Structures are given as C-alpha cells and as structure tokens.
Amino acid sequence: MIAARFARLSAVCALLLGASFAGAAPASATGTAGTCPEGGGVTVVVDFGDLGPQPLVRCAPGTPANGIAALQEAGIDVAGSQKYGLAVACRIDGKPGPDVESCAGMPSATAYWSYWHAAAGGTWESSQEGAQTSKPVAGGFEGWAFARPKSANDLPAPPKVAPVRQAATPAPAPAPAEQGGSFPWGLVIGAVVIVVVAGAGIVVARRRRAQ
Amino acid sequence: MRSRALHPGAWWVWALSLAVAASRTTNPLLLGLIIAVAGFVVANRRSAAPWALAFRLYAYVGALIVASRVLFRILVGGEDGGHVLLALPRIPLTAGLSLLGPTSAEALLGGFYDGLRLATMVVCVGAANALANPKRLLKAVPGALYEVGTAVTVALTVAPQLVESVQRVRRARRLRAGRTRGLRAVKGIVVPVLEDAMDRALRLAAAMDSRGYGRRAYLSPGVRVLIAACVLSGLVGVCVGVYGVLDGTSSWPGVPLLVLGLAVAVVGFVVGGRRVRRTAYRPDPWRWPETAVALAGVGSCVLLFVSARIDPANLYPSLSPLRWPEVSLVHVVSLLVAALPAFVAPPSPGVVR
Numbered sequence: 001m002i003a004a005r006f007a008r009l010s011a012v013c014a015l016l017l018g019a020s021f022a023g024a025a026p027a028s029a030t031g032t033a034g035t036c037p038e039g040g041g042v043t044v045v046v047d048f049g050d051l052g053p054q055p056l057v058r059c060a061p062g063t064p065a066n067g068i069a070a071l072q073e074a075g076i077d078v079a080g081s082q083k084y085g086l087a088v089a090c091r092i093d094g095k096p097g098p099d100v101e102s103c104a105g106m107p108s109a110t111a112y113w114s115y116w117h118a119a120a121g122g123t124w125e126s127s128q129e130g131a132q133t134s135k136p137v138a139g140g141f142e143g144w145a146f147a148r149p150k151s152a153n154d155l156p157a158p159p160k161v162a163p164v165r166q167a168a169t170p171a172p173a174p175a176p177a178e179q180g181g182s183f184p185w186g187l188v189i190g191a192v193v194i195v196v197v198a199g200a201g202i203v204v205a206r207r208r209r210a211q
Numbered sequence: 212m213r214s215r216a217l218h219p220g221a222w223w224v225w226a227l228s229l230a231v232a233a234s235r236t237t238n239p240l241l242l243g244l245i246i247a248v249a250g251f252v253v254a255n256r257r258s259a260a261p262w263a264l265a266f267r268l269y270a271y272v273g274a275l276i277v278a279s280r281v282l283f284r285i286l287v288g289g290e291d292g293g294h295v296l297l298a299l300p301r302i303p304l305t306a307g308l309s310l311l312g313p314t315s316a317e318a319l320l321g322g323f324y325d326g327l328r329l330a331t332m333v334v335c336v337g338a339a340n341a342l343a344n345p346k347r348l349l350k351a352v353p354g355a356l357y358e359v360g361t362a363v364t365v366a367l368t369v370a371p372q373l374v375e376s377v378q379r380v381r382r383a384r385r386l387r388a389g390r391t392r393g394l395r396a397v398k399g400i401v402v403p404v405l406e407d408a409m410d411r412a413l414r415l416a417a418a419m420d421s422r423g424y425g426r427r428a429y430l431s432p433g434v435r436v437l438i439a440a441c442v443l444s445g446l447v448g449v450c451v452g453v454y455g456v457l458d459g460t461s462s463w464p465g466v467p468l469l470v471l472g473l474a475v476a477v478v479g480f481v482v483g484g485r486r487v488r489r490t491a492y493r494p495d496p497w498r499w500p501e502t503a504v505a506l507a508g509v510g511s512c513v514l515l516f517v518s519a520r521i522d523p524a525n526l527y528p529s530l531s532p533l534r535w536p537e538v539s540l541v542h543v544v545s546l547l548v549a550a551l552p553a554f555v556a557p558p559s560p561g562v563v564r
Contacts, residue, residue, distance in 0.1 A: 080531035082237060082324060085293060085317050098524035104237055186525065186537025190240030193543055194247050197550065201251035208254070 031075035047159035049146035067131030109152035116143030124158035219343030221501040225508030226339030258559035265371035269337025273330030280326030293317035441479025448472020514545030
C-alpha cells in the first residue's frame, strides 16, 4: 500500500522533472487540424478575440469525456487556475500570457474564456455547464471565445467562426508552447538561497541562546 | 554601533511591507524566502524581552494554517482531472456534495501554496511583534487614533503575553517537580494562566488610570457634534466610494467620493485628536537606522511589485500543467533587500556582545 503510494508519488515527480526537461508535450500530438469529417469526432474552435492569433479549428477524434478533454484530445494546450484547477480554463494555447493574467484564482470578469456548444451547421449557444462536467455531443462543435465584455454584467460574444464543416482546409498547426525547456535551475537557486538565509538565522539564534 | 531599541514604527513598516510582498505571490520558494528573511532578522535583532519569545508561536500558527488548508483540500477535494496521489473512497453527501474522493497532486499543492501565503503574512506580523515593543508603538500613534491605538495594542500583546505566562507557569511546575507535558498538565497550566491574565489586566487598568489615561480635554457640544458628523459622513463617503471604484458597472463617480470621504474623515479625526492631551516622556527618536529599516522593507516590496512584469510566470507557478516552482534572480534579490535590517539596525539593549 505504502509502496504503491510511494510509486505514485515518484511517478508524479518523474513526470514533473520529465516535463521540465522535455518541455511541454508537442501540442499537435493528438487531434487533427481543421474541422472533423462527418461522424469523425468533435470539432473544437478557439477564437482568440483581441489576443492576436488567428482562430484555431481542430478535431478531437471520438467523443471526449468532457469539454476540457475535448480541448486536450484535439491537441490544444489548456491550463487551469491555481486555486480551482481545470474547473476553470484560464489559458488556452498559452493565451492570455502570465503578464496580464496570473491564473492564481478566478480569471478577470472582463477578460476570460467563454465556453460554447453548437450542432454542425447550427448556431453557437453558451454552455450551461462547466467544461469539466459538460459532455460534448458526438459530431458536434465545441467553441471557446476569449470574452472582453465592457463590464462584468455584459454577455460575452460567441466565437466568430461559424460551426460549419469545411472540406479539409489546411489550418495552421498550433505553435508548440515553449515552456521550461531545461533543467529547473530557478528551483535549485531558490532552495539554496532559502537554506543559506535560514541556516544563518538558526546559527545566530543558537549562538545567542548559548550565551 | 551603540545598542538601543529601534523605533517600533520602523519595525512595523518593515514587517507589513514584507507581508504585502507575500500577498503578491504564491511561489512557495519566494514565500519560504520571506519567512527565512524574517526569521534571520528576528534572530539577529530581537531583544530578550518576553514579547520577543513569541516568534516561535507565530511560526507554529503558520504551520497549522498550512496543514489545515491541505487537509481541507483532501476532505472536500474530489476529482479535478489531475494526477491522483491518494485514491481515497468517496463519501457521498446530499446534492452533489461529497467528502474525500481521489486527491490530486494539483489540489494538494494548491492548498499548500495558498496556505503558505497566509502563513507567511502571519509570520511577518510575528516578526514585528518579536522585534518591536508594542507598548512603545502606542506612543507614536497620533492623538486622533489614540483610543483605537490602545485597543489595537492590547489586542496585539495578547499572544506574546500568553506565551510568556505559559512559560512562567510551566517553569514553576517544573521547579515543583510537577507534570509539564501531556493532557493532564493542561488543567494545571490553564487555570494559573487565566488567573495571571486577569491579574495583569486589572494591574494594567489601575496603572493606566493612575497615569491619567482616558481623561479628556473639554470640548464644546458644537465641536463634538461636528467631529461626529465629520467622521461618520467621511466614513460613509469612503464606503460608497470604495464600492464605486470596485464595481466596474457603476457609472456614478467612485474616485471623487472616495477622496472627498477620506478628506472629511481625516478632518474629523484631526479635530477629534484635540480631545486627547498628552505629553511624551522620553520619546523614541527617529534616526537614520529607523529610516534604513523602513526603507529596506518598503524598498524590497516595491522592487518585487516593479519587477513583477519581468518574470510574471514565476510569481504564480503553474499547477495545471504541473511545473516546478522557479524563482527569478530579480525577485530573490529584491526580497534579500529586506534582510538588511539585520545589519543596519542597532543591536537591541538586552543582547550581550
């Protein structure tokens, strides 16, 4: 039991180390670019709004378990918030960057990812459920639009890409996010500095107590 | 450097700046560094007075905060799509609520980061309490805030005095070869400590009364009404102004109301300060070490806020996807500035060198 738990812990550590050595897994490892063919999976549309990049359209094969899984299986990077995990999609494909959104708690009420569903050829409808509990419809469309409402009470706008199947448009593959592609030197430096400062404090305290 | 007690205001400015810096990050390395810096300065510059022994208590409270945050993440956690560390059985309650369930590394680390941030702020307050004499701080409070200051000082000294009291009672029990550990000893310690606290409160009240605390200068009824009206309307203005500033949807003026309310309240407090007439016996001087200590704290906080733009990702390390928390050199250096008081502050009088 304990051995199993230890194995699991070391597996997570190894995964962490591996991730920081090898960088993020290539974003296009799964899924295909462009809309899915008829009955070929769930299409995921990401509209970056005013964040810059062109809208992303990718296909997740089969029927993913939930909205987040659809994003991941379509080969799009999604990052949650520190406090709520993947219950909140805070960054999609690395956007918005850490300079404008810390992703510590809930994202800002006037700059966040809104989540939409649509049937093929239908219209976008705002999701009534969180992305971790909603089940994508087989052959349907999943939309993510970066909402920039003027105030927190305004409704977000749906993705600008219509949920329509297109005949094999060669969409550009998402650029693999470059994150921590090397040994975590920052961790080592931080730990060494803490040990040095704390050690000096303990030595001083011991010496004072001895006097 | 001649040994003397530093102005308590300088230590409080330094410690509160560190606490503000801690509120800007959830990186456990930076938070650990803040705790280490606070501990280093306390170890170097604390006096031998009873209130200076309370730092360890604040550290224990911090540890308790972290442990309870992590435990609550396990208790009400549940599946969040992360890397499962502990596969605990789920206990379903009503309406979609459940206890326990698989606990992921992300949830545990999230609780740890969050708790460590609060614990760091608590440790910063503990450092200020260990370094500064809270009663001397009361002398530096402006007359308008005098009564509030008295209440705050009494509240701040509760924890250090309880620690001192517990230590004294335990020492007395040890001398009589009684139990000092275990559950049975608690009864024998709690009663004398409570009695001690009561006695101390009565002695303090008598001492304050004999020194003329709470006496007020005469003010005409008109002035008193003016003071009350100024303070009340000013504070209402501040409340409404803050609401207007924070609520993005409102169209009515938030900032002007806030400024106006603050101005009216300050006028009220200043006029109200005339009620308190007092003189200071041996006032604490504010010399260059005080300025240096306060500047070290504020400077390190400002540096961290300014340099937040340089490597923003390291202030809030990513948990999904899981990444090692890393520090940037800029952030480490800006926090190390806060360790300067260990060298620039004069040693406290009680220390034998």
